[in-house]
Amino acid sequence: MSLIKSISGIRGTIGGPVGEGLSGVDVVKFTAAYAAFIRKSYKGQSNSIVVGRDARISGPMVSHLVVGTLLSMGFDVINIGMATTPTTELAVTSENACGGIIITASHNPIQWNALKLLNSHGEFLNDAEGKEVIRIADEGDYEFAGVMELGKEYVNDAYILHHVDAVKNLPLVDVEAIRKADFTVAVDAVNSIGGVVIPQLLRALGVRNIIELNCEATGHFAHTPEPIPQNLTQIAGVMRDSTADVGFVVDPDVDRLAIVMENGEMFVEENTLVAVADYVLAHTPGATVSNLSSSRGLRDVTEKHGCTYSAAAVGEVNVVTKMKEVGAVIGGEGNGGIIYPEIHYGRDALVGVALFLTLMAKSGKKVSEIKAGLPQYAIAKNKIELTPDIDVDAILEAVKKKYADQKVTDIDGVKIDFPDCWVHLRKSNTEPIIRIYSEAETMDKADSLGRDMISVIESIK
Secondary structure (H helix, E strand, O other): OOEEEEOOEEEEEEOOOEOOEEOHHHHHHHHHHHHHHHHHHOOOOOOEEEEEEOOOOOHHHHHHHHHHHHHHOOOEEEEEEEOOHHHHHHHHHHOOOOEEEEEOOOOOOOOEEEEEEEOOOOOEOOHHHHHHHHHHHHHOOOOOOOHHHOOOEEEOOOHHHHHHHHHHOOOOOOHHHHHHHOOEEEEEOOOOOHHHHHHHHHHHOOOOEEEEEOOOOOOOOOOOOOOOHHHOHHHHHHHHHOOOOEEEEEOOOOOOEEEEOOOOOEOOHHHHHHHHHHHHHHHOOOOEEEEOOOOOHHHHHHHHOOOOEEEEOOOHHHHHHHHHHHOOOEEEEOOOEEEOOOOOOOEOHHHHHHHHHHHHHHHOOOHHHHHHOOOOOEEEEEEEEOOOOOOHHHHHHHHHHHOOOOEEEOOOOEEEEEOOEEEEEEEOOOOOEEEEEEEEOOHHHHHHHHHHHHHHHHHHO
């Protein structure tokens, strides 16, 4: 069993002894700690917290615990039911709520669930705030409300429609152009809430021909839910055997977008942000931001438009902080996460779908042709499983010293920038692993660089 407390929230496998997985007791403890934190830190007038969840089979159980705990802490709850992560973020600001909890383990397998914690801006808590929630939980530094001070629950299931309308009405989304293009679009939503939301968005954008794969929101994932190539063989086959123009794949909470080309090959997750940013910058020039593990492609297209690129530590909250600092018009992460401040500061696959379809419609290009026009890089993603005896900090420090003659960035793990490639090592926020991302001109070179780094680490351990 696993329980991970990090900047990405409280994430764990369902069941098991208290403190070793995401048991019912742990759900209550961390929800109460979050409520105590909001009570202490929030300075506004609201007493409402928004709760949304993806379609995981543990979702209803966890949601009942979260809602009941918030009510017992004296907060009113706006329960939006099954909803995407970006939908929940939008609901927090629309309701002028003092916070929000998203019940989702994102790309993790079916046995996992998590509490993603939001502030009153509908954005994730930062590192210091997250650590304070953990302190409150560990010390039991919270009190429940008396009977006359219990909160009330309000159910509002209209936020998916609100989200779709907000995306459809973005200035750079051209519904008429998309309608006229008469695209056939395949969708793989891995049997979560995306199976409801993405087809609804496509219809709102004027797409009439939709091939739906795994769009029943049962929570029984048809394949491993992370939208990476090895998990997308079904939609790849459909694309090869049909006349579909593009395939869209989302993770269970719909904040990541992967694209499949008309020939069944992967557009590559890293290119999702790069392509959409290229389109946005052509119409609204400005700064861009991605994290240290993302492709140099965003830097390249940003500079092509005469604009400035900045890098941030991994984690949506870190990217958002940097975006606000530099006034970025678009940003995100190389895992297919697009953050478009025009609508909100959160990764949003709905925004990605709408902007990418507009790009296709207005350019008249096939997806493969769009990819051919982007900077050509390949990223290899390797990892090392962690055991209790591995000292990650010591490993990273040793790697940093070994490559001291190169450009080294250590704001988040260790990233080594070579003239024509880079490698980034960091401890995952969501899994007990060291992630090793490497990028070069070809996949062979990128993978070789990553495996060389694994050999270096093995010699240090």
